[in-house]
Amino acid sequence: MPRAATSSDVFNAVAEPQRRAILEFIADDERSVGEIVDALELAQPSVSKHLRVLRDVGLVTARRSGKQMLYRTNATELRPLHEWAGMFERLWRNQLQRIKERAERE
Amino acid sequence: MPRAATSSDVFNAVAEPQRRAILEFIADDERSVGEIVDALELAQPSVSKHLRVLRDVGLVTARRSGKQMLYRTNATELRPLHEWAGMFERLWRNQLQRIKERAERE
DNA sequence: TTGACATATTCCCACATAGGAATATGATTG
DNA sequence: CAATCATATTCCTATGTGGGAATATGTCAA
Numbered sequence: 001m002p003r004a005a006t007s008s009d010v011f012n013a014v015a016e017p018q019r020r021a022i023l024e025f026i027a028d029d030e031r032s033v034g035e036i037v038d039a040l041e042l043a044q045p046s047v048s049k050h051l052r053v054l055r056d057v058g059l060v061t062a063r064r065s066g067k068q069m070l071y072r073t074n075a076t077e078l079r080p081l082h083e084w085a086g087m088f089e090r091l092w093r094n095q096l097q098r099i100k101e102r103a104e105r106e
Numbered sequence: 107m108p109r110a111a112t113s114s115d116v117f118n119a120v121a122e123p124q125r126r127a128i129l130e131f132i133a134d135d136e137r138s139v140g141e142i143v144d145a146l147e148l149a150q151p152s153v154s155k156h157l158r159v160l161r162d163v164g165l166v167t168a169r170r171s172g173k174q175m176l177y178r179t180n181a182t183e184l185r186p187l188h189e190w191a192g193m194f195e196r197l198w199r200n201q202l203q204r205i206k207e208r209a210e211r212e
Numbered sequence: 213t214t215g216a217c218a219t220a221t222t223c224c225c226a227c228a229t230a231g232g233a234a235t236a237t238g239a240t241t242g
Numbered sequence: 243c244a245a246t247c248a249t250a251t252t253c254c255t256a257t258g259t260g261g262g263a264a265t266a267t268g269t270c271a272a
Contacts, residue, residue, distance in 0.1 A: 084126070111228065216270085
């Protein structure tokens with residue numbers, strides 16, 4: 001089996017740095033494709049393709065406004081990611097605590 | 107440019123479900139490869155290969171004990187993931203709040 | 213309708229898988 | 243050393259990219 005499709009789930013979708021940059025850029029306000037292209041200095045087809053992947057997994061919503069398409073991050077879809085990583089929070093806290101204690105003992 | 111290597115960063119490494127399962131399984135205690143194979147019902151070479159990727163990005167630590175290799179999750183490397191997703195927390199809270207308010211108004 | 217603007221899709225290619233099978237390496241024991 | 247157990251690596255293949263170039267689709271304005 002090859003690698004899972006980027007649009008198979010949120011984890012695969014956000015593995016690509018440009019897509020994370022897009023999600024950050026359109027987190028607070030909806031933006032047109034052109035604004036994303038200008039802001040991130042990417043090629044237009046590239047942005048459209050990334051947005052397509054993000055849309056397929058539900059990470060962005062889209063709305064037409066005249067000639068433009070306005071996209072916005074759908075943050076709720078990032079919760080699974082946050083919660084999955086959060087399962088390990090107790091562990092890294094313990095680890096950092098041990099490092100701290102070791103430093104203080106010396 | 108093709109897709110970035112799975113061992114290029116944490117985001118790519120955890121995009122693969124089996125690797126996430128491994129990280130969960132060896133989060134609390136170190137485990138041998140054989141234990142992982144038995145617990146997750148995966149082929150041994152497959153587990154070794156996944157562990158190699160996880161090790162390359164620092165997500166697991168390894169230690170030899172006789173014939174066995176003992177692996178354990180290095181949780182601190184998951185913090186960047188947690189923090190990145192956490193940037194969007196305020197947004198999904200707002201969204202859930204709006205949904206709630208809309209429900210109460212009816 | 214035609215032209216212009218905005219966005220999406222298609223086609224191409226080099227590359228990186230993930231899994232299975234086979235094999236290599238490492239460590240222990242007799 | 244030889245046999246065995248545990249793990250790692252190599253080889254193979256089908257598949258899914260992400261970027262660039264070209265093109266298609268959609269919308270508005272004159």
